[in-house]
Amino acid sequence: MAAMTIAKLAKMKADGEKIASLTAYDASFAKLFAQQGVDFMLVGDSLGNVVLGESSTLPVTVNDVAYHTRAVRNGAPDAFVMADMPFMSYATPQQACQEAAKLMRAGANMVKLEGGDWLLDTIRQLVERSVPVCAHLGLLPQSVNVLGGYKVQGKEASAAENTLRQALALQEAGAQLLVLECVPSSLAKRITEALDIPTIGIGAGPDCDGQILVMHDMLGMNSDYLPKFVKDFLAEANDLAGAVDLYVKQVKEGSFPGPEHSFKG
Numbered sequence: 001m002a003a004m005t006i007a008k009l010a011k012m013k014a015d016g017e018k019i020a021s022l023t024a025y026d027a028s029f030a031k032l033f034a035q036q037g038v039d040f041m042l043v044g045d046s047l048g049n050v051v052l053g054e055s056s057t058l059p060v061t062v063n064d065v066a067y068h069t070r071a072v073r074n075g076a077p078d079a080f081v082m083a084d085m086p087f088m089s090y091a092t093p094q095q096a097c098q099e100a101a102k103l104m105r106a107g108a109n110m111v112k113l114e115g116g117d118w119l120l121d122t123i124r125q126l127v128e129r130s131v132p133v134c135a136h137l138g139l140l141p142q143s144v145n146v147l148g149g150y151k152v153q154g155k156e157a158s159a160a161e162n163t164l165r166q167a168l169a170l171q172e173a174g175a176q177l178l179v180l181e182c183v184p185s186s187l188a189k190r191i192t193e194a195l196d197i198p199t200i201g202i203g204a205g206p207d208c209d210g211q212i213l214v215m216h217d218m219l220g221m222n223s224d225y226l227p228k229f230v231k232d233f234l235a236e237a238n239d240l241a242g243a244v245d246l247y248v249k250q251v252k253e254g255s256f257p258g259p260e261h262s263f264k265g
């Protein structure tokens with residue numbers, strides 16, 4: 001298959017074709033996901049939870065993400081690979097540029113950073129230096145100690161307006177994708193309609209331009225906690241390839257996520 005690009009993801013939004021994405025951490029799964037038509041992969045700092053067994057993403061380092069990014073790249077040479085910038089690796093624009101370079105050298109096509117207004121200058125500097133950026137709003141797992149838990153964000157009208165405003169500012173600063181995590185479906189829909197860049201939802205309802213899940217969650221391997229947005233696709237399939245195929249199919253046809261995987265309000 002021809003290599004996926006940011007331009008093709010943008011065209012998918014324009015054409016109304018849903019984007020199906022999964023996290024990936026190693027070469028073998030990256031190869032399977034590419035074969036099953038996953039549009040892009042994220043080397044998430046969720047590797048802290050699902051690979052390292054930590055209870056949050058905070059202990060994850062840039063070297064950890066770079067190591068797994070290299071593995072994913074080796075397994076899927078033509079895939080579009082996004083890498084998470086871990087906690088406190090982008091505290092200043094200069095630090096962000098230096099640390100992003102390590103992820104790009106490891107094979108990433110784009111980096112993802114959690115946050116809004118405080119990141120605008122950082123995003124401008126990354127983009128000016130040829131590092132494509134995905135922004136991330138809503139529930140920010142790296143801020144769990146401030147948020148006091150993994151809770152739905154943007155429920156109050158003022159918080160929803162603030163999130164929409166920040167989404168527009170992130171796009172203006174040069175972000176080319178936006179992940180929306182754990183926000184009411186109605187807010188994700190408004191943001192998706194307001195933005196030119198694709199939105200990728202996780203717990204953000206069916207109206208985002210695409211969806212992402214942690215691969216272990218969609219294979220029924222998350223036993224510690226079960227967020228509402230998770231669906232076990234392996235339970236309805238015969239094997240790993242079938243589970244990934246079903247996920248891609250249900251995202252593309254718009255049957256996943258359903259109301260039972262989404263937050264109202």
Ligand SMILES: Nc1nc(=O)c2c([nH]1)NC[C@@H]1CN(c3ccc(C(=O)N[C@@H](CCC(=O)O)C(=O)O)cc3)CN21
Nearest residue numbers: 046049050057141150151152214217222226227228229
């Ligand atoms: N395996 C795994 N999957 C993930 O999606 C994930 C990680 N790890 N690690 C980093 C963060 C943590 N995430 C989480 C964790 C828990 C909830 C959760 O339980 N949310 C409640 C919301 C309750 C409410 O506010 O109403 C839920 O019921 O879904 C959500 C996201 C998402 N990320």
Ligand SMILES: CC(C)C(=O)C(=O)O
Nearest residue numbers: 023044045046179202
């Ligand atoms: C859940 C996704 C969006 C993520 O950031 C991760 O896997 O780390």
Ligand SMILES: [Mg+2]
Nearest residue numbers: 044045046084
């Ligand atoms: Mg992450």
